[in-house]
Amino acid sequence: MIFFVVVFVVNLIVNVYIFSRTQAVFPAGNAGWWVSAVLFWLVAFAYMIGRITERTGYMAIAEPFVKLGSWWLGAMVYLTLLFLLADFFRGLNGILGATDTLRFSWASGKGKTGVFLVYSLTALILVWGWFNAKIPTIRNVSFQINKPIPGGKQKVVLISDIHLGMMISNGRLDKMVDMVNRENADLILLAGDVFDEDLGPVIENNMGDLLKNLQAKQGVFAVLGNHEFYGSATEAHEYLENHNITVLRDSFVLLPNGIAVAGREDITAQQMYGKSRKPLNDLLAGIAPETPVFLLDHQPYQLAKVAEHNVDLQVSGHTHNGQMWPFNYITSAMFEISKGYGKMNNTHFYVSSGYGTWGPPIRTNSRSEIVVMEITGE
Numbered sequence: 001m002i003f004f005v006v007v008f009v010v011n012l013i014v015n016v017y018i019f020s021r022t023q024a025v026f027p028a029g030n031a032g033w034w035v036s037a038v039l040f041w042l043v044a045f046a047y048m049i050g051r052i053t054e055r056t057g058y059m060a061i062a063e064p065f066v067k068l069g070s071w072w073l074g075a076m077v078y079l080t081l082l083f084l085l086a087d088f089f090r091g092l093n094g095i096l097g098a099t100d101t102l103r104f105s106w107a108s109g110k111g112k113t114g115v116f117l118v119y120s121l122t123a124l125i126l127v128w129g130w131f132n133a134k135i136p137t138i139r140n141v142s143f144q145i146n147k148p149i150p151g152g153k154q155k156v157v158l159i160s161d162i163h164l165g166m167m168i169s170n171g172r173l174d175k176m177v178d179m180v181n182r183e184n185a186d187l188i189l190l191a192g193d194v195f196d197e198d199l200g201p202v203i204e205n206n207m208g209d210l211l212k213n214l215q216a217k218q219g220v221f222a223v224l225g226n227h228e229f230y231g232s233a234t235e236a237h238e239y240l241e242n243h244n245i246t247v248l249r250d251s252f253v254l255l256p257n258g259i260a261v262a263g264r265e266d267i268t269a270q271q272m273y274g275k276s277r278k279p280l281n282d283l284l285a286g287i288a289p290e291t292p293v294f295l296l297d298h299q300p301y302q303l304a305k306v307a308e309h310n311v312d313l314q315v316s317g318h319t320h321n322g323q324m325w326p327f328n329y330i331t332s333a334m335f336e337i338s339k340g341y342g343k344m345n346n347t348h349f350y351v352s353s354g355y356g357t358w359g360p361p362i363r364t365n366s367r368s369e370i371v372v373m374e375i376t377g378e
Helices: 001-023 030-046 044-056 057-094 109-134 170-181 200-206 226-228 234-240 268-273 278-285 327-334
Strands: 137-144 152-157 187-189 220-222 252-255 260-263 292-296 313-316 341-346 347-351 369-376
Touching: 001 030, 001 044, 001 109, 030 044, 030 057, 044 057, 044 292, 044 313, 057 109, 057 200, 137 341, 170 369, 187 292, 220 260, 226 234, 252 278, 313 369, 327 347
Parallel strands: 137 369, 152 187, 187 220, 260 292, 292 313, 313 347
Antiparallel strands: 152 369, 252 260, 341 347
């Protein structure tokens, strides 16, 4: 409830600011002005309306609101930044009196031109970001672990944060499955947030029929992410298992080739339900020291502690690398590794920026990605 109130208040404050600048271009006259104002606020809260409606099962109403609201969430970021930038220079010019160009009110003709420029620049940014999200790239990385690997090497495909649901649906999923299968991988790892909360759209569009087409010699393994817990972790777990994907929840499997694949329960389980996840020592206790260990953990927290254990590779997602500038600076401050490859002690890490998107279907500081790792042993 506290989280909802915070989100509501932040959304309200930001949109009040955007509204105060945008209303200058509303049609003159009471009727036109009020219609424009109502439409503005309907769009401003469309995402919240859609998500609330989604929980009631009225998908025909929820879907257009979620899609419209998702685009507006992206627009909010850059409208706010651009309006703030314009106001900064207006204020600075007011102090210095440098030029008449920046001496205007938003209600003036010059101000209205400024509004159109801000919205036009925002639209260009969103379109560019949409292409970044829509056209995924293959990231290739190679490294050597300090243990022998049966067969000499392993080709591992990592996918995280697909966020299947209303925004990421069959077309994007089919493309992903095709790209992954062309790699002819030994192992496929799904590092959480396969689903975007509610499973309704996934079931309705039979996305599982596409998911089960993922093919790897040693199998397909997944952990749950925070978004599975925001929906129903139990239902997400069952859906994945029913479509040929093994879900690891504080458990591990020993593959036929001798590699151990372990998966940790997401920390959201503790935050939401008070359920502590298994300590890493306990999780790895049944694995022989000479066995190569690949660990999945959705959120890349406390990596230095992981590197103290017998883990050769940890794969994670969650961060999206901020997804949109400037949020990448926040994720970089929060996590020891917020994107890409890193190494601590003898443990290799890869934090994927993700295949899908949350909220806005755009990426302005990264591309949607599938990670292909060529791993060799001693």
